[in-house]
Each structure stands twice: as C-alpha cells, then as structure tokens.
Amino acid sequence: MTATKLNEKDYADLSQYMKDKVALFDQALTCHWQDKKYALYQSMSYSLLLPGKRLRPILCLAACEAAGGQAEQALYAAVALEMIHTYSLIHDDLPAMDNDDYRRGRPSNHKVFGEALAILAGDGLLTEAFAILTSPPANVNPLQALEVSNLIARAAGPEGMVLGQALDLEYMGLDMQREDRLHLQTALQAIHTGKTGAIINASLLSGAILAGAGREFIHIIDEYSRKIGLAFQIADDILDVEGTDEALGKSAGKDESQGKLTYPALLGLEQARKKGATLVEEAACLAARLPSRPLMLLARFVMARSS
C-alpha cells in the first residue's frame, strides 16, 4: 500500500497548501462570525473555533481552484460548510446521541455549556450557514448561489447527513454474526454515505460550481468525492480501533464498545484498510484527470492518517 503513502516532498507541499487555505479560511471566518455577549454565541464559538483539520473548507477551495477559479470565490461556502460540520459534531456528541465527552481534544460542547445550549448552538450554526449561503458575495451569480445552497441543504438534510446519523443509531448494537452480510454491507454504505460522504461531496461540488466548472469536470469531481468520502470514513473507523484518546482528541474504541456497524467490524482491519487504499488510488487517478495535484495529494492524505 505504498500508493496511499505520501513521500516527504508530497507531505511538505500538501502541508503548505493546507496551511495557506486554512489561513484564507480563518480570515473569512472572522468576517462571518463575530462573537457577541450572549452565552449562545460563546457556545457556538467554542466549537467553531476549536482547532480542526478544516478538511471540508480545504476540499471546497481546492475544487474551486482545480476548476480554474480563485479560492476567494468559494470562501463564503467554505465557511458555511464548516459551520454545518461543527453543528453535526455538537449534536452527535449529545448524551442522547453518541454521548461523547471529548471532541478535538477538549470537553465537548454540552460538557461545557450544558445540553440546552449545545442543542441551540448546533441549531444556530446550521441556520447561520444558510444565512451565509443565501447572501453570497456580489460577484456570485444568484443562480449558482441557489444551486450551491440547495446542494448543501440536500447533502446535510434528511436524505443525507441527518439520515446517516439516524441509521448509525438504528444499527447500533447489532449482533453482526447473526445478521445477513449483504444487508449489513448495504446499510453500512448508506450510513457512511450519509454521515460523511454527502457533505464531502457537497464541499467539492460547490467549489467547482462556484468556479463555473463544466459538466465533465463536475462529473469527475463527483466521482472523486464519493471515493474519498468513503475512504475518509473507513480511515476514521480504523483510527477508532487503533488510535489513542490523545491522538484522536476524542474517546477511542467507542465504536466497538457501542456495537457500531463499521468497516473494521464488518470486514476486519486488514480488509478495511485494503478497501480504503483502493478507493484512494481510484480517487488519485480521477484527480490526475482534472488535473489537480492538491486534490491528488489530499486523496492520499485522507487514508494516510490511518496508516
């Protein structure tokens, strides 16, 4: 699986690329999000401003650039995407859901602000994301702005991320030895597509759309995103098995103790890792067709996290 590995130069280039994009993103975030006196805003800021990978914004900006645009054109969408991602983490961590006490190495939102404010902070971030998406910069075509808003709403909504989370809960605690394998595999794909795939897909597509990408480009990046979205979730599942609390910034080993349906649980660690590596290689080939070196490196980065 050397293919999923990044050599030293690749790593250096990718790190610099990600750093540059995160710097752009952080500036934009400051414009779109000012802290205010109420506890609600403190709760929203707490989670939004925790140091994270900012993977979805980076993917959005990389797709915009790959399609010939300037990263600046897609920044507002990148901010909205990160808000939606942050809301999903806050709600997922709630006691009624995954009941996680830690996130990104800090106490999770409800541990600091209480459940009520955590629920409201999530609601607030989700809604604010759509306020941002529906007041795009003046140079964005309103039709494109609507298309991007709609794409993201569908990805985040009850046929996308929310469904993924609901299925994740529904399939928790199954006895995997006794269930039909094909059924489990289908369910797992649906969970992963919803939970992480849909928003990763929307991140890349919205960047491309805002750059005015043509049909062929959109088609390739759509394929690319599906592959890295699934690889990303597989890597996450593997990290949950192999990582430490400290490295993850959240409780490791939770999937198994909660009886979650994951790729390592279904296929075993080795097969899961193989599947991830294949997906990443396919994605890297697609990125080569765009062509985009950052997207090629990002594909490998997704899986390299867990190898």
Added chain:
Amino acid sequence: MTATKLNEKDYADLSQYMKDKVALFDQALTCHWQDKKYALYQSMSYSLLLPGKRLRPILCLAACEAAGGQAEQALYAAVALEMIHTYSLIHDDLPAMDNDDYRRGRPSNHKVFGEALAILAGDGLLTEAFAILTSPPANVNPLQALEVSNLIARAAGPEGMVLGQALDLEYMGLDMQREDRLHLQTALQAIHTGKTGAIINASLLSGAILAGAGREFIHIIDEYSRKIGLAFQIADDILDVEGTDEALGKSAGKDESQGKLTYPALLGLEQARKKGATLVEEAACLAARLPSRPLMLLARFVMARSS
C-alpha cells in the same frame, strides 16, 4: 376591548379564509413531503402532520395575496416556514429544554421516538426547509428566492429564533421582584421578538416579497408583523395562565412553575391583556392601509384566542 373581538360574520369569513388557505397548504405539503420507510421520516412526519393552526403559512399566503400576488406563488415558502416552526417545537419540548410531554394534544416527539430521533427530526426539518427554499418554483425570480431564503434564515437563526429560545432559558427562574424592571422588560421584548416575532415577521415579508411588493407595502407589513408577533406571544402567555391542558394541547401553567419571564408575570394579567389589545388595534389599522381584510381579521384573531 371590543376591538379585539370578532363578530359573527368576521369569524365566519376568517374561518373560511383560513380553511381555504390550509387546504392549499396541505396539498403543497404533500408534494414537498413524502413519508419514507426510515424511522427518521416517521418522526419528522409525526410532528409535521399533527393538526396545527398553520398560522405562519396562512400569514405568508395572506401577505402574498394582499400584495397582489397569487397564494400559489408563496406556497413553497409557506411549507418551509411550517417545517421550521415544527422543528423549533420539537427541540423546545426536549427534556434539556422546556421538557414538555405534550404538544398539540399528543405526546411530544421525544416521548414517542426518543430523544435522539427527536433531535434528528428537528435537524432534518430545519435543513429540509432550506432545501425547499433554495429550489423555488420555476416562475420565482432567483434573486427573490435568495432574498426570501436569507430573510428566513436570519429570522430562524442565532440572531432570531434560536437566540430567543436561548434567552428564554437564561432568564428562567429569576426572582422578578428583585430584578431591575427596565432590564426585565428589555429582556422580555428580546425573548418574544426572537422566539415568535422573528418567524412571524419573516412569514409575512416573504409572502409580500414573492408577490413583488413595493417598498411602502413592505414597510407597512413589517410594522404589522411586529405588532401581531408580540400580541401573539402575549396571548400565548395569557393562555398558559388561564387555559386548561385540554384546550391548549400542552401542559398549562408551565411558565409560572418554571419561573419564566412572561408578560403576565411582569405586568399582571390585566395589563398584559391591555397591551395585547393595543398592539392588535394598531396592527388592524396598518392592515387597513394595505388594504387587506384577511390581515385585519387575522390581527384580531391572534388576540381573540385569549379573550
């Protein structure tokens, strides 16, 4: 306070008007919302399809007609507004929030589906509302569609409804005798403006915008909406004091037992009722300037509920 009363003919006309609009709305809801097999959809449908007043959709359609449009133009926004309203009820009823076991005369969402699915159903309805708002019917101008989506997002978000709910929780359990009166009055206005006023405002404005209303019309309907929004919340507070569980479809007397900051608590019942009546009369005068008989009758209806 005869002014807040509706005579027999007014009542009959208004009832017929509301019935017609609800019929239109119900048809549109069927197009926008199909139940699917997953538990998530059942949880969303359970709350969305419970018989409610559909006040926000009716106000949206009435504003559209008053501005010279066809109700049909604004139906998609009316559906989205009701989804947002429903999401807010589901989340407000959660144990961590207002902890209500009943809503619209039935067990509240989390009592039937559990907390996790109730949180997700709310998230799903909120996001679906924006999916609908950002794929308007073909005859809606994309600029107007963006304006309406943005208006509703800001009304529902962390400077509107979500803030109102957060403040409502923050001010719960105060000893009102010991607090500064002016401070309490300012806080109460902020809570009410956020919790109910903002979405009622957005409902009327979006109907008017979709009909292509001019600046003067928008100005009047904006004023009108602020007055009936506040009157509506005052009526709600009064009903909580005077109503029965059965008539309300939810637990009566909860505001007092939770030590909530309300108009009856701050001003006493009689003064609260007077304030509501004044607001309604001012709103009715504004409706006469549009002119719109339905909006005039609706203004009185808002307060008549509690007299």
